[in-house]
Amino acid sequence: MATVSDILAQRFGPRFDTGKSQREQHAHTTTWLPSQAPDGVVFPQDVDEVREIVRICADHRVPIVPFGAGTSLEGHVNAPLGGISVDMRDMDRVLEVNAEDMDCRVQPGVTRKALNTHLRDTGLFFPIDPGADASLGGMASTRASGTNAVRYGTMKDVVLALQAVMPSGEVVRTARRARKTSAGYDLTRLMVGSEGTLGLITELTLRLTGIPEAMSSAVCSFPSVEAACDAVIATFQFGLPMARIELMDAMSVRAVNAYSGLSLPQTPLLLLEFHGSEAGVAEQAATFGEVARDHGSTAFEWTTDPAERTRLWQARHDAYWAIRALRPDSDALATDVCVPLSRLAEAVTRSQQECERIGLTGPVLGHVGDGNFHVTLMIAREDEAERAKAREYLSWLAELAISMEGTCTGEHGIGQGKRAYLEAELGAGAVNMMRAIKTAVDPLNIMNPGKIL
CATH class of the missing domain: 3.30.465.10 (Uridine Diphospho-n-acetylenolpyruvylglucosamine Reductase; domain 3)
Known part of the structure; x- marks a missing residue:
């Protein structure tokens, strides 16, 4: 009897691959979870081919794992039950x-x-x-x-x-x-x-x-993470429109300076962006500078130069790799939580203190305009003691955010990594409702099984 792999190989030819390297690539996950490879990878080119793949897999009760660019952080592309990875690479129009x-x-x-x-x-x-x-x-x-x-x-x-x-x-x-x-x-x-x-x-x-008429970016340094977070809260209470407002703690700034060739003051800072008219962005930057000074800012610079703006934001986007470079022989474990803005300073400060208490290195970055921040733990490879500490810390941080009426994940999703916290956050009733929807829509449980629920 023909297997799903046999059928897909006959139907899609070279666009279906069961080679070890391809399968491992489609199980790659940038987190602490172990990779779990699918049995094969298929590359559809239109909706009719996707429909055909789904029907073939449904007929044989074979799991389907969707794959985009492979940048997720909570094991979304893992295949714990095997199955077929459906890579949307060729559906790119x-x-x-x-x-x-x-x-x-x-x-x-x-x-x-x-x-x-x-x-x-x-x-x-x-x-x-x-x-x-x-x-x-x-x-x-x-x-x-x-x-x-x-x-x-x-x-x-x-x-x-x-x-x-x-x-x-x-x-x-x-x-x-x-x-x-x-x-x-x-x-x-x-x-x-x-x-x-x-x-x-x-x-x-x-x-x-x-596209806004004008954009300006600013860097504002503070003596402490708490002072930076308090400035964020005051900015929104003032009603100042912000396009971006990002937090980096001192360790993150040190990493970014080394990796991207910047010379930012190595203290906690906010990286900001304002969108609007030429006059509007200048006024917004000046007003923010006044708010920041009221909260102890130690340096404030802003620019409308596109090249300088691009350089600053590229450095922020490269922060994950910059942090990894701080300890090249380690793995980076990135996690995120989100709390109400009024609890942000406390949450970030406590997250740093807990890292120090248990002996881990964990630089903090944050989309702090909406209370979302990331801790990137640096874990020595093959060091089971550090990995145990990291798992302990992940649980502690998720529980802290939930206790503050926040969420265990602001943007990374649940995937495999945060399933344990979903009921604590939403309650059994909500999780049961999700399970009922999943069962009704996908009674064979072939769609990315083992994720969320």
């Missing part, structure tokens, strides 16, 4: 841009950078920026956000509609292009953040934004 309506329709393999390159002559841009050049299908699946979220929202705010192949092989479209609707259940937002557990996204309709 921008299908249409509706400049007057400020939206576009894309396939899931389009990356955010590729989309913005395509849009550069339209006066529009796609604002969600998680740092990595992730695929848009993957970003929707994990409800990604990033540095621009404080002004432009997250993926749940910019996905107007999507098309998905469900576990039965049926193709579903969740909405039209209208900017709002009250037509039935909000299936779009049910799919956004579902991490591939309900279906495979094959098309997205995305809200776009006009």
Whole structure:
């Protein structure tokens, strides 16, 4: 009897691969979780091929694991039960841009950078920026956000509609292009953040934004993380519009300086960006400078020079690699939580103190405009004692955030790594409701099993 691999090999030829290196690449995960390779990898080129793959796998009850750019951090692309990895690499076309309506329709393999390159002559841009050049299908699946979220929202705010192949092989479209609707259940937002557990996204309709007339970036140093966080809170209470507001602690600044060739003061700092008119961004920067001085800022510089702005933000996006370079013989374990803004200073300070108490190195970065921060633990390879401490710390940090009415994950998703905290955060009733939806939509449990639930 023919296996799924036999059928897919016959149907897709060289676009189906069971080689060891390809399978291992599609299980790669940039976290502490062990890699779990699929049995094969297939590269569809359109929705009809995705539907065919799903039906073949459903007929044989073989798991399906969607794969975008492989940049997720919580084991989303692992295949704990084996199965087929469906790589959307070849579904990478921008299908249409509706400049007057400020939206576009894309396939899931389009990356955010590729989309913005395509849009550069339209006066529009796609604002969600998680740092990595992730695929848009993957970003929707994990409800990604990033540095621009404080002004432009997250993926749940910019996905107007999507098309998905469900576990039965049926193709579903969740909405039209209208900017709002009250037509039935909000299936779009049910799919956004579902991490591939309900279906495979094959098309997205995305809200776009006009490119601002002017942008300015600023660097503001503080004597402590607490002072920087207090300045963030005061900025929003003042009503100052911010496009980006990022925190780096002293250790992160030291890493970024060494890796990116910068000379920032090696104290906690905020990296900011203002969008608007020429006069507006100048006024916003000046006003922020006054707020920062009231909270003890020790240095404040701002620029509208595009090259300098790009250099600063590229350094921020490279911070993960910069931190890894601090201890080249170690693995980096990046985690995130999100708390109400009023608890941010306490949460960040306590996270640093706990790292020091248990003897771990963990630089802190944060999208602090929305209370979201990241701790990157540096763990010596093959050191089981340090790994045990890291697991202890992850649990402690998730529980701290939940105790502050926050969340165990602001943007990385649940995947495999944070399943243990979901019920503590949302309660058994909510998790049971998710489980009921999953069972109803995917009764054979073939869609990315072992994730979220």
